[in-house]
Amino acid sequence: MSQGLVDDVAAGAVLGPEPAGFGGVPGKRRGVGRFLLRRPGLVASVAVVVLVVLAAFWPDLFTSQDPLRGTPEQLFQAPGGAHWFGTDELGRDVFTRVVHGAQLSLQATLIALAVAFVAGGLLGLVAGFAGRWVEDVLMRFVDVLLSIPALFLSLALVTALGYGTVKVAIAVGIASIAGFARVMRAEVLRARQAVFVEAARSCGVRWYSVLLRHVLPNAIGPVVVLATVEIGTAILAVSSLSFLGYGAPPPAPEWGTLISDGRNYLANAWWLTALPGLTIAVTVLATNRIARALDGEWARQR
Amino acid sequence: MRRYVIRRIAQAVGVLWAAYTISFLVLDFLPGDPVSAMAGAGSDSGPVDPAQLARLRHEYGFDKPVILQYLDYLGRAVRGDFGDSISTGRPVTATLAEALPQTLALAGAALLLAVVFGGGLAVLATYTTHRWLRQLLLSLPPLGVSVPTFWIGLMLVELFSFRVRLFPAFGGDGVRGLVLPAVALAVPTGAIVAQVLAKSLLTALDEAYVETAKAKGAGRARIHLRHALRNASLPALTVVGLLAGQLMANSVVIETVFSRDGLGRVTAGAVTVQDIPLVQGVVVFGSLVFVVVNLVVDLVYPLLDPRIVMASGRRVVVA
8 A cells, every 4th residue: 555655745745835725705716717727637536526425425316226136137248328337247237336336435435534534633633732751652653553554454453353344444544543643743733833822822821722722723734635635545445455355245335345246257247347446546546636636736826 | 873773773673562562452452352263263163162262262371461461472472483373273474484485576576667667757757858748657656556456456367368368367376477466566666656756856857966967068868867866766765665565565465366375365364264363473574574674774875875974863964
């Protein structure tokens, strides 16, 4: 997995100017239009992500077939008008399965991100705000987490927790805590030195108010951007684990599981692996593109 | 220098110890009774005999307090003994040592491909004066990191084993069997090499010494390869540790795809049957590789870049 490097690159880039908010004043809105017009790839990426989210919440918008029940007369039909992604060994429509699989995969990705964001964010927040030995201990812990390859840590957690989409998601989330903790700590350290924090302190504001009302809101932005950067990594990690067979059990159409099912028919039905894999690749590419736009490109442009 | 080396080695040992402890906490401490998992592993027979459970518990020391168990295991791990695999009954260290050469060959071939093609892409993309070519080349690495590795492997099998019968699809020893898995494994790694090197090449080309070389009449190619590339490849060295971890992790998936024997396949198998000692051995081995590679990079770096000197245990660049 590549999140180690991505984290570092993101951590570096994230520390730059904070991404400006979208919308607001009319002039700004025109800026958004021009910004997007010059980047057709970004527009396409947003469209892809919207489609995936729609598929996850309302799969019936895209298909009316049953993802689990097949028609025995239509085994191994190649992709075509009736079945966009073809049919599998039980005559199930692969496109329907991919659409319904979006829900499981998106759910797993969001759980993984939430775990990493909350746990990593808290670690970083406490480390950055408490300082001294607390910071030393917590950040050493984070260094150790970084030194275990993410997939191996996830695999160890899967061994301990067991199989299933949610457990795999938690394992992936825990394995990517370190990056979030690092960025959060760096941002808290930066915010803590700001003049307004000193002013609040000198006015006698309690430490928890300083933390929640002044430090946290000013530190959280880059961590949110990191979360968008990590979406792609999380999708890939979850799909790898479910490809290895630790995700949802077979009838469920999770994306990684679909590919590992189709693997047995690689010689005679290429679409069973090729098209679900392409869906993962396009989704990850789209989220990475959006993350890059949020991660400074927008701010630099202005 | 000597103090710096000793300090770095001590740090590395500390990280390894902590990695061992974390893997112990995760595997032996989390919900789920390892003993019934062990007794159930390998056989699908129904309820396990309680007497057998008690015997296993005693054998693995699970009837002792956790802290004693931990110290006991740690003491043995320091001597290179990670216990016996539950599914095969053979020592974990021997199992890993046996699987290692296959994975090393695969990862080495993949690293070579990644450096040659990723590096070549970065050099070409920064060298070319054609805007479209540069944009095309620079759009490839983001693509490379977005595609699932196992899917690349499966597509290569589909194209080059089933359509065009060039390479064996599964298993396959020797060089021919190594080609497809190595290419699949090289894609994400090569993409990262290309991204990092292209970035540091662009930085290097902005430096004053490039202006000096130009003023002295050096050609573009000479400036690019002799001056910029040499300086740009140093920062790229720092990601080697990350790449090693990435290659190891991806080999789990790739070896499964190609049914190759190796460390990755052992890992996947161990997770499937909840072979806790083996999984723990793999996790610790993974962080050992990461720590050793980073240690070597840190120690070699000052030899390659004489501007860096050691001051009070930290690397300092002398301007």
